[in-house]
Amino acid sequence: MTVSKINAITVPEDAGDELARRFAARAGTVDDQDGFEGFELLRPTDGRHQWLVVTRWRDQDAFETWVSSPAFAHGHAGSDRPSPHGGPVSLSSELWSYEVALGSATEGD
Numbered sequence: 001m002t003v004s005k006i007n008a009i010t011v012p013e014d015a016g017d018e019l020a021r022r023f024a025a026r027a028g029t030v031d032d033q034d035g036f037e038g039f040e041l042l043r044p045t046d047g048r049h050q051w052l053v054v055t056r057w058r059d060q061d062a063f064e065t066w067v068s069s070p071a072f073a074h075g076h077a078g079s080d081r082p083s084p085h086g087g088p089v090s091l092s093s094e095l096w097s098y099e100v101a102l103g104s105a106t107e108g109d
């Protein structure tokens with residue numbers, strides 16, 4: 001069963017664009033990871049400061065293998081370097097774990 005692993009990153013007010021820029025320049029090593037099914041970086045549009053990195057995996061094992069792999073370390077090589085404003089791009093982060101309980105998808109027009 002596909003699992004969703006969400007990294008909820010609390011971002012300083014002035015560092016959102018920097019976080020987005022870094023993801024745009026990301027290593028991409030996760031894309032070749034066995035069992036990786038995709039990810040989205042979600043930008044808050046209601047004034048909150050939590051950005052969501054939503055990743056989908058074939059199963060729990062696939063995610064755990066990635067987190068303990070060199071690919072994860074490589075993908076995060078620059079994640080703690082300060083932003084151009086001098087501060088961090090993330091103040092804190094939480095890992096949330098979900099699976100699809102129910103869903104529906106509409107056919108494209």
Ligand code: HEM
Pocket residue numbers: 005006007009019022023026027028029030031039053055071074075076077078079080089090093095
């Ligand atoms: C300590 C907590 C974490 C922080 C602060 C963090 C932050 C970041 C940042 C800033 C990047 C952009 C790459 C860079 O700047 O070099 C990145 C890449 C990424 N992060 Fe995290 N991350 C953390 C943990 C996680 C976790 C637990 C997940 C999984 C749910 C995750 C998923 C990803 C993915 C998929 C990428 C792209 C990697 C690639 O392209 O290979 N991160 N992270």
